[in-house]
Each structure stands twice: as structure tokens, then as C-alpha cells.
Amino acid sequence: xxxHRKHEFEVAMTCEGCSGAITRIxxxxxxxxxxxxxxxxxxxxxxxxxxxxxxxALQKSGKEVKYNGTK
Amino acid sequence: xxxCSVSLGVEGxxxxxxxxxxxQRIGSLPGVMYIKVSLEGKNAxxxxxxxxxxxxxxxxxxEDMGFESSLPASSx
Numbered sequence: 001x002x003x004h005r006k007h008e009f010e011v012a013m014t015c016e017g018c019s020g021a022i023t024r025i026x027x028x029x030x031x032x033x034x035x036x037x038x039x040x041x042x043x044x045x046x047x048x049x050x051x052x053x054x055x056x057a058l059q060k061s062g063k064e065v066k067y068n069g070t071k
Numbered sequence: 072x073x074x075c076s077v078s079l080g081v082e083g084x085x086x087x088x089x090x091x092x093x094x095q096r097i098g099s100l101p102g103v104m105y106i107k108v109s110l111e112g113k114n115a116x117x118x119x120x121x122x123x124x125x126x127x128x129x130x131x132x133x134e135d136m137g138f139e140s141s142l143p144a145s146s147x
Binding site: 014015016017018020021022023024025060061062063 | 083084085086088089092093095096135136137138139
């Protein structure tokens with residue numbers, strides 16, 4: 001088993017439509033485990049993929065994305 | 072050069088900020104002249120240059136953003 005690192009991203013989500021869009025984007029990627037905290041605008045992603053790849057995917061939503069580092 | 076207009080179904084938007092991000096992102100694609108997204112109508116009306124975009128490519132771009140998009144039945 002590989003060790004997945006947990007990355008924290010801050011995404012400018014304002015409603016359930018926003019978090020739903022992020023959910024669908026991440027689901028499409030496959031091989032990622034994630035949690036979304038809408039009130040805190042945070043997305044935690046556990047994946048072996050590069051941060052850049054995750055970042056690009058999140059930015060596809062058209063929202064502002066900030067990387068907060070691994071937790 | 073003539074422009075085309077298409078009305079795409081969009082599912083999953085719940086607020087004005089969803090609408091805005093779609094209008095901004097799709098509106099900035101090459102060949103897109105005008106876009107109007109309706110939250111109540113759950114659709115996006117796009118005026119585009121057919122040499123750069125097609126209803127399929129626009130629908131794909133919306134799907135890429137994490138929304139479900141459907142082509143109008145008449146275009147099939």
C-alpha cells in the first residue's frame with residue numbers, strides 16, 4: 001500500500017452548487033479520496049497525484065484555488 | 072462569417088456564483104462571442120463562431136467545470 005498524503009486546498013466555494021461541481025470534477029479524476037468543508041471553503045484531497053495536477057483540476061471549476069500544504 | 076447560437080442544458084447550478092463562474096470561463100473561450108446563463112432555466116445560451124467552437128465542445132467545457140450539460144435535442 002502506498003502512503004497517500006493529504007493536501008489542503010482553499011477553494012472559493014459559495015454554495016452547494018460550487019461544492020457539487022468540485023465533487024464531480026474530483027470524481028472524474030478517479031484515484032482520489034477527498035472531503036469538502038463548504039462553510040470553511042476547504043477541500044482535503046488524499047492522492048498520489050502531483051499537487052500541480054490537483055490544482056489544475058480544481059481550477060477547472062473556474063474558482064479561485066489556494067494550496068495550503070499537506071496536513 | 073456567420074455566428075451560431077445554441078442553448079445548452081446545465082444541471083447543478085444553485086446560485087449566482089455558479090452562474091458567474093460559468094459565464095466568465097466559457098465566455099473567455101476562443102470563438103465565444105456572448106453567453107447568457109439562466110439559473111432558473113437551467114440553461115446557457117451561447118453565441119459562438121463555428122470555426123472555433125461547436126455545441127459539443129461548449130458542452131464539454133461546461134462538463135469540465137463540474138456541471139452536467141446536455142445538448143439541445145434539435146441539434147442531433
